[in-house]
Amino acid sequence: MKAIVVVKSGEAAIVEKVEPELRPNYVKVKVRAVALNPKAEADRTTPLPADWKHIDLFARGGETVGCDFSGIVTKIGCSVTSDVKVGDAIYGLVHGSKIGCRDTGAFAEYAVVKDGLFAKIPPNQTFEDAATWGSATVTNILGLWQKLDLPTPSQPSKEKFPLLVYGGSSAMGMVAIQLAKLAGLYVVTTASKRNFELLKREYGVDAVFDYNDPDCAALIRQETGDNLRYVFDCISNDSSARISAESLAPSATATGTLHYCKLLPVDSFPRSDVEQSVVLGYTAFGEAFEFFGRQRQPVPADYAICTRYWPLMTSLIADGRLKASRFEVREGGLDGIFEGLQVLREGKNSAMKLVYRISR
Missing domain, CATH: 3.40.50.720 (NAD(P)-binding Rossmann-like Domain)
Structure with missing residues (x-):
């Protein structure tokens, strides 16, 4: 598959790589759309939540970038308990640019998603709508x-x-x-x-x-x-x-x-x-991770509360009681994302997320 990967600190490129490995409590998806996470200003002193900061500030090389996605389920791990089947349209969150892990990241043709941190896309949402919801x-x-x-x-x-x-x-x-x-x-x-x-x-x-x-x-x-x-x-x-x-x-x-x-x-x-x-949103995965040179231990309670309330969020979206933040769909697929990252670096967006279609 093709994916946006950090080549070295401060530089990312589209590379061809093996599809991510499916773990027992994960599902694999063919990515349909992704959203770029902005920071309200081009502040280079803090790393979150902007995807461009993962590239520029702390990723080392080899990590796949991107957190928010929507897509179609292609494979299901043997330990997954969510009500999901191959062919379902889902949205969710992945741990993009996770140091030391080459199998996470949404800016790719395929991604793997942990059980409980995704849901079926409600009928009133397009793939582009749904891609904006994971981090939020x-x-x-x-x-x-x-x-x-x-x-x-x-x-x-x-x-x-x-x-x-x-x-x-x-x-x-x-x-x-x-x-x-x-x-x-x-x-x-x-x-x-x-x-x-x-x-x-x-x-x-x-x-x-x-x-x-x-x-x-x-x-x-x-x-x-x-x-x-x-x-x-x-x-x-x-x-x-x-x-x-x-x-x-x-x-x-x-x-x-x-x-x-x-x-x-x-x-x-x-x-x-x-x-x-x-x-610190990465704690939602309930797994250990490295953050700015410091090893963070798993926080099971954070994973538990996110999986507990994700269905509530989805029902509010489906009922029309919760509207997505404003977003703009831009063309270019994976190639186009680099333009969007630069827009965010320069702080040129306001009250708007950028969304890119990866496949149809």
Whole structure:
């Protein structure tokens, strides 16, 4: 098969390689479409979630790139328990650019996917729609329902308390807003002014504020009545951390524990009275992996919660209650992906995922 493989740090190319080996608890798919994961800015200091950063920052060579996919099942491992058969159309997530492993990665003609981290594509979704859901599904499950322990759409909150989704026009933010609204929360967010109406009209956010406004945090505190206890930071840099800290309730003792969940490590968070957590999506696979020279141990609980809630996410999509983040389909197949990666490197995308068809 053909695949986009890291040749050396900072360089990837299309190469011909043997199809990935099918393990007992995996399925093999013929890839139909893939989505590129953007970062809201061309920030080279943090590695996630952008696929181009895997190439440029920490992959060593030999790894297949790409995480989000949709495709057709061609083979099923002997230990797979999911209700799936050969010929089914599925979407899901793979561990792209996994160091020391040449059999994972979505930017290829064939991919292998772990049981529980995929689902059948609902009838109301195209292959291109479905390709955008993998990372968003895992990240929001881990962030909203595990790290922050917030209510789910299946068990909505009886109290309409506020949540700040920082970076509402990001791919993760758009999904987080909808899930929080379906769970009965009062959702405020930040974005650039050009995306205000999009977030209100399409994704139902209750209030949106300009992160460039010097009074952004003060306005959020006013909107939430100084009672904001939860922040889901989908941007995760020093500026978002500062605004998030200033937006939270002024006293943890008066309102209960304050929680700040980020998608990336942040160098400094200017409050010591806030409980912090970080989502590292690779833990969803429940397997060991290397990350920036550090060996990470398996986290079975992360795999368990993702497999538990993936069917809920799929049902919300199928019912039309959950809309995908905005995306643009571009031509060129595997070759075209290199153009998309460069667009993301240069930070030229906004409120949009890039999707490429790999086969028909």
